Amino acid sequence: MSLIEANLKLTLQDGARRFELHLQLDTEGPVLALFGASGSGKTLSLQLLAGLRRPDSGQLRIGGRTLFDSARGINLPPQERELGYVFQDYALFPHMTVQQNIGFALTRWFRPQLKGGNARRVGELLDRFDLADVAQARPADLSGGQRQRVAVARAIASKPKLLLLDEPFAALDTLLRRELREQLKVWQRLWRIPMVIISHDPEDVFSLADQALVMHGGHIAKTVDLHQKDATL
Numbered sequence: 001m002s003l004i005e006a007n008l009k010l011t012l013q014d015g016a017r018r019f020e021l022h023l024q025l026d027t028e029g030p031v032l033a034l035f036g037a038s039g040s041g042k043t044l045s046l047q048l049l050a051g052l053r054r055p056d057s058g059q060l061r062i063g064g065r066t067l068f069d070s071a072r073g074i075n076l077p078p079q080e081r082e083l084g085y086v087f088q089d090y091a092l093f094p095h096m097t098v099q100q101n102i103g104f105a106l107t108r109w110f111r112p113q114l115k116g117g118n119a120r121r122v123g124e125l126l127d128r129f130d131l132a133d134v135a136q137a138r139p140a141d142l143s144g145g146q147r148q149r150v151a152v153a154r155a156i157a158s159k160p161k162l163l164l165l166d167e168p169f170a171a172l173d174t175l176l177r178r179e180l181r182e183q184l185k186v187w188q189r190l191w192r193i194p195m196v197i198i199s200h201d202p203e204d205v206f207s208l209a210d211q212a213l214v215m216h217g218g219h220i221a222k223t224v225d226l227h228q229k230d231a232t233l
């Protein structure tokens with residue numbers, strides 16, 4: 001079965017500036033890289049998948065489930081899409097501790113305490129992501145690498161069907177980048193969560209993904225099977 005089946009259109013207009021996005025893909029993943037020049041439409045594409053922006057028209061199915069279909073009037077809100085999102089700047093809640101950030105999706109405003117299986121899940125993530133020592137710290141008191149690990153742990157806490165990562169290594173130096181890339185690979189294998197990763201870095205693409213979607217001017221200009229020996233982007 002396809003992981004993502006999308007045929008989505010969106011036109012953005014701001015004065016004389018106009019951008020037409022047409023995201024058309026049918027892929028099994030499990031790890032996809034969205035690669036392309038700045039302004040080619042990568043972040044917009046991720047926002048359409050996540051439901052953070054509404055396409056003008058089209059259909060979207062993830063794991064066989066229809067999330068959007070303009071003809072049938074279907075548009076599931078982000079919280080019902082069962083997706084995890086790691087934002088470029090991580091977007092951690094500054095007033096919450098690491099533990100509360102990770103547990104956020106598992107709690108409700110009227111019942112903020114983590115109980116039973118959810119508490120165990122957060123404990124497991126704190127250990128796995130090497131964050132147990134900083135569980136009670138707030139994001140401002142963490143290193144860049146720790147913040148990134150909190151963002152990934154928070155995004156997978158509720159066992160999403162697909163994890164979306166927007167430039168997850170952009171804010172990190174080269175050494176840390178390499179280390180976290182290897183970690184992400186290990187986590188992906190461990191939890192078997194399909195992923196879509198935006199990156200400018202061919203090294204990320206080749207080491208993490210099964211398939212690269214090369215975006216250009218708002219559409220997918222080519223799809224590259226990265227398991228081919230002579231694959232080029």
Ligand SMILES: Nc1ncnc2c1ncn2[C@@H]1O[C@H](COP(=O)(O)OP(=O)(O)OP(=O)(O)O)[C@@H](O)[C@H]1O
Binds near residue numbers: 014039
């Ligand atoms: N309201 C708008 N009106 C017109 N064009 C817009 C509007 N908002 C965004 N755009 C354009 O949409 C394009 C795609 O933006 P997007 O953020 O998806 O690019 P990107 O590929 O993620 O770039 P980067 O790698 O720099 O993050 C950009 O060229 C941007 O200028």
